[in-house]
Amino acid sequence: MFRIVEGPIDVGAVIRAAQRPDCGAISVFVGTTRVDRSGEASVRYLEYEAYRPMADRKLEEIGEEIKRRWDVRHVSIVHRVGRVDPGEPSVVIAVAAPRRGQAFEASRHAIERIKQIVPIWKREVWSDGYVWVGSQVGTRTG
Amino acid sequence: MFRIVEGPIDVGAVIRAAQRPDCGAISVFVGTTRVDRSGEASVRYLEYEAYRPMADRKLEEIGEEIKRRWDVRHVSIVHRVGRVDPGEPSVVIAVAAPRRGQAFEASRHAIERIKQIVPIWKREVWSDGYVWVGSQVGTRTG
Numbered sequence: 565m566f567r568i569v570e571g572p573i574d575v576g577a578v579i580r581a582a583q584r585p586d587c588g589a590i591s592v593f594v595g596t597t598r599v600d601r602s603g604e605a606s607v608r609y610l611e612y613e614a615y616r617p618m619a620d621r622k623l624e625e626i627g628e629e630i631k632r633r634w635d636v637r638h639v640s641i642v643h644r645v646g647r648v649d650p651g652e653p654s655v656v657i658a659v660a661a662p663r664r665g666q667a668f669e670a671s672r673h674a675i676e677r678i679k680q681i682v683p684i685w686k687r688e689v690w691s692d693g694y695v696w697v698g699s700q701v702g703t704r705t706g
Numbered sequence: 707m708f709r710i711v712e713g714p715i716d717v718g719a720v721i722r723a724a725q726r727p728d729c730g731a732i733s734v735f736v737g738t739t740r741v742d743r744s745g746e747a748s749v750r751y752l753e754y755e756a757y758r759p760m761a762d763r764k765l766e767e768i769g770e771e772i773k774r775r776w777d778v779r780h781v782s783i784v785h786r787v788g789r790v791d792p793g794e795p796s797v798v799i800a801v802a803a804p805r806r807g808q809a810f811e812a813s814r815h816a817i818e819r820i821k822q823i824v825p826i827w828k829r830e831v832w833s834d835g836y837v838w839v840g841s842q843v844g845t846r847t848g
């Protein structure tokens with residue numbers, strides 16, 4: 565399951581889809597909106613934009629890369645776009661493997677690769693302005 | 707949340723309880739029943755037994771250990787006892803941290819420590835007998 569979605573991610577469903585009788589471990593990574601602070605200002609929410617269908621293809625590519633490198637039997641990556649409020653999931657990765665070491669390494673790799681190669685950009689919306697984060701270096705713009 | 711439960715674990719609820727606005731990452735580990743094979747025989751299900759209340763205390767101890775060692779803001783460990791069918795979760799760990807590196811390391815540590823210090827024993831029920839796994843070295847007994 566490799567998907568870009570516009571609403572809340574059903575994390576439980578992503579994990580249920582990863583459960584397999586030939587695997588003893590599922591490593592799941594959930595990226596959530598963190599409220600950073602700077603003086604009086606704080607992050608109100610994040611907003612994600614994807615360049616599709618390139619983003620979809622790159623998520624699948626990461627899945628294939630992982631299956632070549634580790635003994636994993638299932639990889640799902642679901643990324644949300646649009647506004648994501650504090651504490652809410654923006655990305656969920658679930659990797660199932662026969663053994664836990666492989667599952668942990670592969671899911672860690674997946675999140676690093678998403679940040680490297682998937683055309684998804686993040687805008688931090690602060691109480692006093694916003695900043696694009698990712699491939700562009702930005703400063704807050706009130 | 708540190709719990710030993712006798713029925714299915716609600717994985718989605720364990721993760722929702724870990725979502726916090728001061729954290730950007732939740733690393734979740736789900737241990738599931740794997741069907742091993744040996745010749746004609748295969749694992750039919752696993753059965754877990756805990757020595758309580760020692761097991762409950764040891765789960766809390768692992769949570770405290772993790773909070774001392776990493777910058778994590780939430781740790782939950784839920785372990786199921788009794789019969790667990792193929793692909794079903796027997797243990798769920800959720801660790802929330804401001805940054806993902808800390809979350810990954812801490813959840814990996816948690817599962818290793820559970821196997822080291824928590825008095826929970828696992829019986830593999832095979833099509834042709836059973837074997838206790840854990841602190842005792844066993845062979846299948848038909």
